[in-house]
Amino acid sequence: MTIVRFGLLILATAVALVAHGAAPQPAVGDFSQIVGSRTGKLTVWRYADNPSIFVFDFPGLAYQGRSFNRITQFTEQQITEPYPRVLNEQEMAARLAAARRSESDFAFGHDVMVHELVQFFNFAQRDKIPLNQEELVIRDFLTAQGMMREWRGFWQAVQPNNVILSIPQTQEKSAGEPLINSTARYAILLHEMAHGEYYTNPYYTQYCQRFWAESLSDAQREAFKTFLGKYNYAIGLDALLINETQAYLMFTPDPASFSARKLGVADEELEAMRDAFRKGKPPTKLPLRWNIGE
Structure with missing residues (x-):
């Protein structure tokens, strides 16, 4: 009986992998290797300088959006929901339309911790919200890499503090897909790596918290x-405010995404905030001055 059940389990697993594709095995790469790569297919990187960080590298923004948009909405944009829940496909489409966004430009990069992904999968299961094929690939990757497991009908985090990032590969502008050039890819990866640093480096996290509370004025926080x-x-x-503030302030070298004008302050004030952040000597190896293209 046990052998039969084991055989059925193998068959079911094989069918599932055929249905939505096997989760890719991670390749190890440093920042330069990742930012300079363009594989033309979904690639997962394990960041050489911080093995707790994994980067999903997508050949297309719509592909990335199908994989992570609902996850990011769940972790970062639960504003009007009476309780945390995963939106169904129709609700997510309505949110995109209301925000005048598309599957491709809802977000250009994503960051999420494994314990948040476990919540996403458990809440979707609780409310009987079907996962799409791309979300299933993420789930399969986490289980295959031993970051989470199924236990008594629920998903359980095994490595809850690992970080999953996602970025798009360079691409030409096309119908429904914005241009992503090498400069934009650098900026997106650097921004997302800043989130990874915030999640995994407690000394840096504490520094950012102090900077937010003690170095920024009330008007700047507003x-x-x-x-x-x-x-x-x-x-x-x-926590989300502080994390996003440090990533935009110090690690988003793209004026189309962040600038003094977008923040509503003078150029001099923005540079003064950046200087104050640097002068405090934050405990991080991330570049506090940008080297686009390196």
Whole structure:
């Protein structure tokens, strides 16, 4: 009986993999290797300088969006929901339409911790929300890599503090797909790596918390809240505010995504905030001055 059940389990697993594709095995790469790569297919990187960080590298923004948009909405944009829940496909499409966004430009990069992904999968299961094929690949990857497991009908985090990032590969502009050039890819990867640093380096996390509370003025904190609120971030979550502030302030070298004008301050004030962040000597190896293209 046990042998029969084991055989059925193998068969079911094989059918599932055929249905939505096997989760890719991670390749190890440093920042330069990742940013300079363009494989033309979904690639997963394990960051050489911080093995707790994995980067999903997508050949297309729509592909990335199908994989991570609902996850990011669940972790960062639960504003009006009476309780945490995973949106169904129709609800997510309505949110995109209301925000005048598409599957491709809802977000250009994503960051999430494994314990948050476990919540996403458990809440989807609780509310009987079907996962799409791309979300199933993420789930399969986490289980195959031993980051989570199924236990008595629920998903359980095994490595809860690992970080999953996602970025798009360079691409030409096409119908429904914005241009992603090498400069944009560098900026997106650097921004997302800043989130990975915040999640995994407790000394850096504490530094950012002190900077937010002690170095920024009330008006500057309000400026960041207003800026992030325009992009539907859940600005009532202090940890999210601080994490996004450090990533935009110091690690987003793309004026199309972040600038003094977008923040609503003078150029001199923005540079003064950046100088104050640097002068405090944050405990991180991330580049505090940008080297686009390296």
